[in-house]
Amino acid sequence: MTTSLKQALKTHFGFDSFKSKLQEDVVKAVVRGDRDVFVCMPTGAGKSLCYQLPAVLAEGITLVISPLIALIRDQVDHLRDHNIPACSINSKLPAVERRLILADLGSSSPKLKLLYITPEMVASPSFQPCLTDLCSRSLLSHLAVDEAHCVSQWGHDFRPDYLKLGELRARLPGVPCLALTATAPKNVQEDIIQSLKLRLPLSFITPVFRNNLHYDVIFRELLPNPYVHLHAFIKKALMLDSGSNGQGCGIVYCRTREGCETVAYQLTKLGILSKAYHAGLKAGDRTEVQNEWMQGRVLVIVATISFGMGVDKANVRFVAHWNLAKSLTSYYQESGRAGRDGLPSSCRTYYSAKDKAQINFFICQDVNRRQRKRGSAKESDKAAITDFEAMVSFCEREGCRHATISKFFGDKTPNCAGACDFCSNPKVVQAQLARAAALRTNTLAAPSNTPKGPFGFQADLYEGGKKGYGFERYDEGGEGNEDDGTKRKKEFSDLFKKQMKLRKGSDSQGEDFIPPDADCPLREASSQKIPKLTVKAREHCLQLLQESLYGQQGAEDAFNYDSLSLAVDIEHEVFKNSKSSNLYKAAVLKKVTANFYVCLQQQRASYLKRKRIGAGQRGSSNPFITAKDLLKSSMLDTESNKEKESGRFFNDSSGDMKAKRERLKETNMDTSSAASSSIKARAKAVSASLDNPTKGGKAMSKKQQKLAEAAKSSRNISQYFTKKQTTEKIQEDADMPEELDATFSHTPSEIAQENISREQHSPASVEAVESSQDVIQAESKTAGTDDIKEKRDLSPPAKRSRPTDGHSRRVTFNPSVQERALHPVNVPPKPVMLKEAADIVVRYLDPFYKQGKFATKELFKSFARYLSHLLAEGRSRGKSQVKAEAKALIKKFFSSVQRCESEADWKHLKRPHSRKTTEKNK
Ligand SMILES: Nc1ncnc2c1ncn2[C@@H]1O[C@H](COP(=O)(O)OP(=O)(O)OP(=O)(O)O)[C@@H](O)[C@H]1O
Numbered sequence: 065m066t067t068s069l070k071q072a073l074k075t076h077f078g079f080d081s082f083k084s085k086l087q088e089d090v091v092k093a094v095v096r097g098d099r100d101v102f103v104c105m106p107t108g109a110g111k112s113l114c115y116q117l118p119a120v121l122a123e124g125i126t127l128v129i130s131p132l133i134a135l136i137r138d139q140v141d142h143l144r145d146h147n148i149p150a151c152s153i154n155s156k157l158p159a160v161e162r163r164l165i166l167a168d169l170g171s172s173s174p175k176l177k178l179l180y181i182t183p184e185m186v187a188s189p190s191f192q193p194c195l196t197d198l199c200s201r202s203l204l205s206h207l208a209v210d211e212a213h214c215v216s217q218w219g220h221d222f223r224p225d226y227l228k229l230g231e232l233r234a235r236l237p238g239v240p241c242l243a244l245t246a247t248a249p250k251n252v253q254e255d256i257i258q259s260l261k262l263r264l265p266l267s268f269i270t271p272v273f274r275n276n277l278h279y280d281v282i283f284r285e286l287l288p289n290p291y292v293h294l295h296a297f298i299k300k301a302l303m304l305d306s307g308s309n310g311q312g313c314g315i316v317y318c319r320t321r322e323g324c325e326t327v328a329y330q331l332t333k334l335g336i337l338s339k340a341y342h343a344g345l346k347a348g349d350r351t352e353v354q355n356e357w358m359q360g361r362v363l364v365i366v367a368t369i370s371f372g373m374g375v376d377k378a379n380v381r382f383v384a385h386w387n388l389a390k391s392l393t394s395y396y397q398e399s400g401r402a403g404r405d406g407l408p409s410s411c412r413t414y415y416s417a418k419d420k421a422q423i424n425f426f427i428c429q430d431v432n433r434r435q436r437k438r439g440s441a442k443e444s445d446k447a448a449i450t451d452f453e454a455m456v457s458f459c460e461r462e463g464c465r466h467a468t469i470s471k472f473f474g475d476k477t478p479n480c481a482g483a484c485d486f487c488s489n490p491k492v493v494q495a496q497l498a499r500a501a502a503l504r505t506n507t508l509a510a511p512s513n514t515p516k517g518p519f520g521f522q523a524d525l526y527e528g529g530k531k532g533y534g535f536e537r538y539d540e541g542g543e544g545n546e547d548d549g550t551k552r553k554k555e556f557s558d559l560f561k562k563q564m565k566l567r568k569g570s571d572s573q574g575e576d577f578i579p580p581d582a583d584c585p586l587r588e589a590s591s592q593k594i595p596k597l598t599v600k601a602r603e604h605c606l607q608l609l610q611e612s613l614y615g616q617q618g619a620e621d622a623f624n625y626d627s628l629s630l631a632v633d634i635e636h637e638v639f640k641n642s643k644s645s646n647l648y649k650a651a652v653l654k655k656v657t658a659n660f661y662v663c664l665q666q667q668r669a670s671y672l673k674r675k676r677i678g679a680g681q682r683g684s685s686n687p688f689i690t691a692k693d694l695l696k697s698s699m700l701d702t703e704s705n706k707e708k709e710s711g712r713f714f715n716d717s718s719g720d721m722k723a724k725r726e727r728l729k730e731t732n733m734d735t736s737s738a739a740s741s742s743i744k745a746r747a748k749a750v751s752a753s754l755d756n757p758t759k760g761g762k763a764m765s766k767k768q769q770k771l772a773e774a775a776k777s778s779r780n781i782s783q784y785f786t787k788k789q790t791t792e793k794i795q796e797d798a799d800m801p802e803e804l805d806a807t808f809s810h811t812p813s814e815i816a817q818e819n820i821s822r823e824q825h826s827p828a829s830v831e832a833v834e835s836s837q838d839v840i841q842a843e844s845k846t847a848g849t850d851d852i853k854e855k856r857d858l859s860p861p862a863k864r865s866r867p868t869d870g871h872s873r874r875v876t877f878n879p880s881v882q883e884r885a886l887h888p889v890n891v892p893p894k895p896v897m898l899k900e901a902a903d904i905v906v907r908y909l910d911p912f913y914k915q916g917k918f919a920t921k922e923l924f925k926s927f928a929r930y931l932s933h934l935l936a937e938g939r940s941r942g943k944s945q946v947k948a949e950a951k952a953l954i955k956k957f958f959s960s961v962q963r964c965e966s967e968a969d970w971k972h973l974k975r976p977h978s979r980k981t982t983e984k985n986k
């Protein structure tokens with residue numbers, strides 16, 4: 065049998081041998097066909113072949129149930145490539161094809177070998193006659209259920225239609241059934257066997273323990289420089305110091321796109337060529353990055369979990385998780401991509417308590433949302449939480465990491481023999497835990513309120529209880545009809561009443577502090593450092609902060625992990641530095657206002673950019689109306705007006721530059737006051753909501769109205785900025801160094817003209833702007849935490865005194881006032897952000913690209929991205945300094961490199977000392 069199977073394997077699939085002994089054993093069992101079979105093997109182990117080869121060899125048809133049409137399509141294509149007759153009946157199938165398939169199935173000897181079908185289709189009435197007919201003629205050779213964990217409510221991908229497969233299986237008593245799943249916890253395995261009604265199945269389960277994988281956990285918050293730590297780990301894992309070739313490659317998993325970009329950048333800066341991979345990249349770029357990694361041209365891929373499905377690379381020497389995985393199941397699968405060749409490999413998690421709080425918060429939120437949608441709680445809701453708890457436990461508990469994993473998956477305790485940090489040196493692990501505990505104690509003022517469970521989880525956390533911190537809470541008071549807003553309003557109504565009582569002094573001082581919920585994302589949430597400041601009030605402030613940050617981050621990233629984590633940081637900083645509840649609220653208000661100011665600025669800038677490249681407006685799914693949205697709609701309203709205005713301005717051939725500048729400044733007065741009134745309106749609204757949270761809903765709509773008004777009065781904002789940019793451009797070009805002047809030798813009026821029409825008239829420039837957009841697209845979505853931190857430190861413009869005389873509101877130009885409005889006195893130069901840096905870099909680099917100094921456009925973009933990061937890194941440098949540095953860096957680069965051929969060319973390029981650079985370029 066073995067020889068004929070191997071021959072068939074070679075003939076039909078082109079493989080010389082089975083992928084593993086287990087694969088071979090499964091195939092043999094399925095071919096025998098006397099028992100049901102249960103297969104639990106890791107992703108990429110070659111499960112599909114376990115039913116595909118027997119299907120080819122059997123008489124009749126193998127019915128394969130698969131959950132997704134996309135997966136089915138891949139499988140069918142793959143089989144057809146090997147000339148194996150396979151097809152699928154699904155809702156998307158054209159009627160003609162469907163008829164052809166049904167005709168073949170109805171014939172006396174169908175040609176088809178594998179029929180793929182979704183669980184929904186197999187249960188549909190239209191398919192029943194066909195199924196009955198095949199059964200009655202004994203034409204079904206096997207029933208294969210792929211991704212069988214979808215049948216289990218404990219699995220994350222639970223699909224109710226999978227439950228119906230049990231009935232199907234019962235209807236086909238003589239047909240052997242095969243259920244396949246990737247590594248699944250014990251309870252999921254049991255669920256599968258039971259729900260699919262498998263009869264005394266032969267189980268083929270890959271042992272969970274893999275002795276070539278070394279697991280360890282590092283507490284990121286204890287590290288002085290986590291990137292340097294990661295870098296050292298990678299160097300060791302890839303044996304980069306030993307100079308050996310063919311050292312393999314690695315994966316760093318990050319939770320967010322921003323994280324990927326930042327880590328990839330930091331690693332590259334430290335000397336290890338790394339590239340980011342995430343859904344924010346264009347499909348082509350993603351494929352390119354994946355190919356480069358597969359071919360070993362890029363050693364490290366820094367990816368979100370979207371990377372790895374179907375990636376089968378043997379020599380992955382390490383998998384590092386920069387953020388905590390969302391479950392132990394996922395972690396096992398993701399880390400399991402290391403060492404497929406059986407050689408020693410490392411799996412490391414960089415654990416952080418902040419990650420834990422955030423993921424926990426989001427999982428609970430998600431569960432909450434699902435329950436509210438469906439109106440009831442389900443066992444399956446707990447799966448995500450318990451699986452995440454297991455992940456946390458893996459990191460926080462003393463003990464063998466391999467044993468923790470094996471136990472979770474229901475395997476026996478393995479003989480680790482030093483293949484994890486605990487088994488190789490328990491003292492180090494214990495010391496780390498002790499340091500982490502000490503850090504926590506230092507930050508928690510009230511130890512009595514800290515979670516009491518062994519891993520920071522309280523045992524009854526998800527069980528409900530009097531305070532309803534668990535599942536019951538989500539079902540409280542028929543919340544099926546109550547939306548988040550209503551609930552929040554109710555909470556704040558209670559809070560408001562309590563605050564009023566406190567103010568009147570009617571509330572006793574000794575009132576119990578209400579501890580934070582389990583999913584409370586606040587830092588030092590249990591601290592009662594500020595008298596009378598409640599957790600709920602802090603949460604409300606946190607939400608306002610997040611909302612204000614949202615405006616800066618763009619719709620796609622709305623309320624993502626990073627905006628929350630930033631908001632948490634800001635809130636905590638304010639909390640730490642405030643002495644009273646009122647001071648705390650005032651400080652939050654200030655930050656919120658500052659954020660909205662930045663948001664307005666960004667909006668103006670990005671509006672101009674979109675306008676320049678002629679891109680359309682992007683829709684926003686934000687449920688809150690922010691200054692951004694209002695500004696956007698206001699801009700749309702006034703677009704034609706503005707165009708007319710700007711057209712008049714730039715086409716005014718009779719006007720000289722001086723007159724233009726004066727008009728520009730005049731406009732600036734209008735717009736800057738409009739901007740500040742918009743900010744004030746927002747601030748007022750926020751203030752109202754802080755003082756009177758009960759009226760959250762009303763306050764919000766008033767807030768919106770006010771913002772709308774403010775935004776309407778800022779009609780000229782974009783105009784002002786268009787014009788301002790023109791003068792900036794003139795100045796920029798005036799101080800261009802000689803070597804770059806040649807490529808930017810335009811007269812000021814040409815530049816002014818070019819500024820509005822360059823894209824329409826100059827394809828080369830379009831490319832430059834597009835490239836800048838690309839750099840920004842990759843960066844802005846991903847604009848790292850640092851970037852946003854810089855933004856949030858910006859203060860709103862100083863209040864300007866207004867003339868009391870209402871008639872003189874339209875101020876005639878006064879140079880000194882104007883100067884102040886543009887550059888507030890005593891304010892250091894505005895730090896340059898990533899987007900601005902990218903603009904500068906692309907602009908200066910574009911001429912070199914056009915001169916063919918880059919082998920590919922990708923290299924040009926990649927270099928621009930690298931430089932932008934490098935330049936945006938510093939905190940205190942202004943735009944002109946960054947420009948000077950950009951020029952110096954580009955000059956330095958091309959002084960040693962004739963033509964950029966590879967990314968290694970700029971590996972050693974570092975930012976020159978800032979002062980030196982400025983002096984050199986003077
Ligand atoms: N005997 C074999 N020899 C070499 N390659 C094989 C063999 N069997 C399967 N493969 C290849 O291994 C890869 C993974 O196979 P497959 O997609 O079936 O894995 P899987 O276990 O089903 O993974 P998943 O859990 O993602 O569905 C495929 O590229 C497949 O062609």
Ligand SMILES: [Zn+2]
Nearest residue numbers: 464480484487
């Ligand atoms: Zn161990």
